[in-house]
Amino acid sequence: MEQQAKDYIPETRGDLLAEIVEVTRDFSAPPLILTRILELTSRPDVAIEKIELVLSSDAAMAAKVLKLSNSAFYGRSRNIASIREAIVLLGIHAIRSLVVASGTHSLYSSGSALHRLKDMMWEHSLASAIFCKMLARHQGNFPPEEAFLAGLLHDIGKLVVLERFPEKYAEILQNTELTTHEALQREKEVFGFSHAEVGAALVNHWLLPENLVEAIGRHHQSCEVEQLFGMTTIADALVSQKGYNLMQPDPEHKGLSAALELEELALRFDEEFTEQRQLFT
Numbered sequence: 001m002e003q004q005a006k007d008y009i010p011e012t013r014g015d016l017l018a019e020i021v022e023v024t025r026d027f028s029a030p031p032l033i034l035t036r037i038l039e040l041t042s043r044p045d046v047a048i049e050k051i052e053l054v055l056s057s058d059a060a061m062a063a064k065v066l067k068l069s070n071s072a073f074y075g076r077s078r079n080i081a082s083i084r085e086a087i088v089l090l091g092i093h094a095i096r097s098l099v100v101a102s103g104t105h106s107l108y109s110s111g112s113a114l115h116r117l118k119d120m121m122w123e124h125s126l127a128s129a130i131f132c133k134m135l136a137r138h139q140g141n142f143p144p145e146e147a148f149l150a151g152l153l154h155d156i157g158k159l160v161v162l163e164r165f166p167e168k169y170a171e172i173l174q175n176t177e178l179t180t181h182e183a184l185q186r187e188k189e190v191f192g193f194s195h196a197e198v199g200a201a202l203v204n205h206w207l208l209p210e211n212l213v214e215a216i217g218r219h220h221q222s223c224e225v226e227q228l229f230g231m232t233t234i235a236d237a238l239v240s241q242k243g244y245n246l247m248q249p250d251p252e253h254k255g256l257s258a259a260l261e262l263e264e265l266a267l268r269f270d271e272e273f274t275e276q277r278q279l280f281t
Contacts, residue, residue, distance in 0.1 A: 016193050024202045027160040033058045034103035038206065041096040048087050051095065055083045064102045065095065068279055093145040100149055101129070105280050107159060114162065114170060120246055121162075121173075123277065125155050127244035130272050131265075132235035135225070138265055142228050149208075150215035150232045157199030157216070161191065173246055180240060180247045184220055196220055223253075225260060238266060244273075 036054050040046050055062050062083055069086040070079055080086045087095050108122035109115075132151030136144045162169045172178070172186050187194050200217030215229040223237070224230030237253040239245065257266050 020193055020198050020201045023160055023164045023198055024205060026164045027202065028107060028163065030206065031103045031106060033061050034099055037096060037099045038208065041092050048084065051087055051092065052084045061099065061102060065098050068098045071275060071279055093143060097145045097148045101152055104152060114166060117170060117173060121155065121158060124239065124245045125152055126276060127239040127273055128154055128235045130276055131239050131269055132231055134265055134269060134272065135231050135235060139225060141226060142231065146211065147228065147231060150212055150228055151235050153199065153203055153212065154216050154219045154232050154236060155195060155199065156202060157195035157197065160198050160202055161195055176246060178247055179250050181250050183247050223256065234260065
């Protein structure tokens with residue numbers, strides 16, 4: 001794994017990094033098509049035909065992309081009938097978000113005795129992604145698709161730790177009396193690292209942009225709306241207050257919506273989330 005000199009990928013902390021790398025190696029690999037699409041869309045001069053060919057090679061993924069691209073969340077005024085049309089009309093970044101969303105959902109929905117727990121974790125991740133995208137549109141300081149991915153993947157480290165230490169981590173996640181901050185502290189006490197650090201290490205290994213790696217690694221550190229990691233923190237906090245989280249919302253985030261003048265955005269969120277949640281059921 002390529003390391004970066006950032007505190008959210010703690011390369012200078014010896015044993016901790018070794019533990020994080022070990023945990024991410026045990027994690028299920030992302031679908032091959034997701035890996036290929038991430039590789040292609042990272043190239044500024046990639047040909048649409050190449051993306052179309054990869055997506056069309058997987059009927060299930062192609063169907064999901066068409067289904068998602070025709071949703072109101074992407075503002076379409078007419079039906080998109082082909083993968084090529086979806087790429088042209090939505091753009092490469094939107095297509096990448098759709099594929100990552102579909103691929104990530106498959107990781108959360110894999111067969112497991114902890115299926116209900118994973119489903120609730122997915123719901124929180126999707127809710128955070130939708131609110132983060134809405135916030136990016138509202139603020140106008142980050143590409144909405146980048147914000148969507150930050151929200152979608154911000155807790156991917158939880159899924160990794162749950163797969164590696166199912167009983168030990170489920171005990172923390174299922175303690176619904178814990179606040180988000182208390183659960184984070186419990187992780188550090190039990191494992192010696194947090195899900196944010198694990199998530200940052202994983203998506204860095206997936207070669208996602210550094211801005212996204214930082215957002216995932218620092219999504220509990222700040223509510224700076226001018227930063228992508230701050231927007232991710234805000235989205236996480238506000239959807240938690242709406243009940244889309246296993247943990248209790250942190251008391252210090254009470255009134256955050258009013259303080260940032262996001263009440264109207266919060267009201268619109270429920271309709272957006274209801275539609276998107278149905279697309280993945």
